[in-house]
Amino acid sequence: KAGVTQTPRYLIKTRGQQVTLSCSPISGHRSVSWYQQTPGQGLQFLFEYFSETQRNKGNFPGRFSGRQFSNSRSEMNVSTLELGDSALYLCASSLGPSGGSDTQYFGPGTRLTVL
Amino acid sequence: DAKTTQPPSMDCAEGRAANLPCNHSTISGNEYVYWYRQIHSQGPQYIIHGLKNNETNEMASLIITEDRKSSTLILPHATLRDTAVYYCIVRVAGGTSNFGNEKLTFGTGTRLTIIP
Secondary structure (H helix, E strand, O other), X not given: OOOOEEEOOEEEEOOOOOEEEEEXXXXXXXXXXXXXXXXXXXXXXXXXXXXXEEEEEOOOOOOEEEEEOOOOOEEEEEOOOOHHHOEEEEEEEEOOOOOOOOOOEEOOOEEEEEO | OOOOEOOOEEEEEOOOOEEEEEEOOOOOXXXXXXXXXXXXXXXXXXXXXXXXXXXXXXOOEEEEXXXXXXXXXXXXXXXXXXXXXEEEEEXXXXXXXXXXXXXXXXXXXXEEEXXX
């Protein structure tokens, strides 16, 4: 099975712009989570989607948004970029609620640099 | 989610077993112990997880104490490619009762360096 794929892998934007990142989950996985990793804050949870619905959201401003499509692919959007948004953005997929453990598998990430 | 405590760094000689400890004294009965590792600038890689019993897979073994307040990840024969940051995470089990609460909360992890 192919793993989680994220596009683009690298991105350079300037302050005030917006950006859209894409994530394709492992085939058969219906839950997608997004995380932000910075040197100062470490790995932080952004949000999680299942069946096109946001199930959980981390403590990030409204400039960070996401969505999930009917094929489980997901996108996240960051509007009005700030220098502090420079980070590695990670997507993880899992089967979804199953009554037991639900392991998340991560993609390689998108490295966003805001100038 | 319960918090975990890990040593910030450890060294291990190549070919020896690497034993990475994790304390999770406030773990709840429905929380699993997960281990991930992250090699520089890559996405975290799932290693292993367990609830009560010891677990083993092709990558590692997980030993959970009987009171579940601590665990140890064992890499049986460490190689240079095992150099990474290792994260111990406790996470609520899935299912309808925990719907939407299964996020992973990462701490600072243990930076494991394998010495040639």
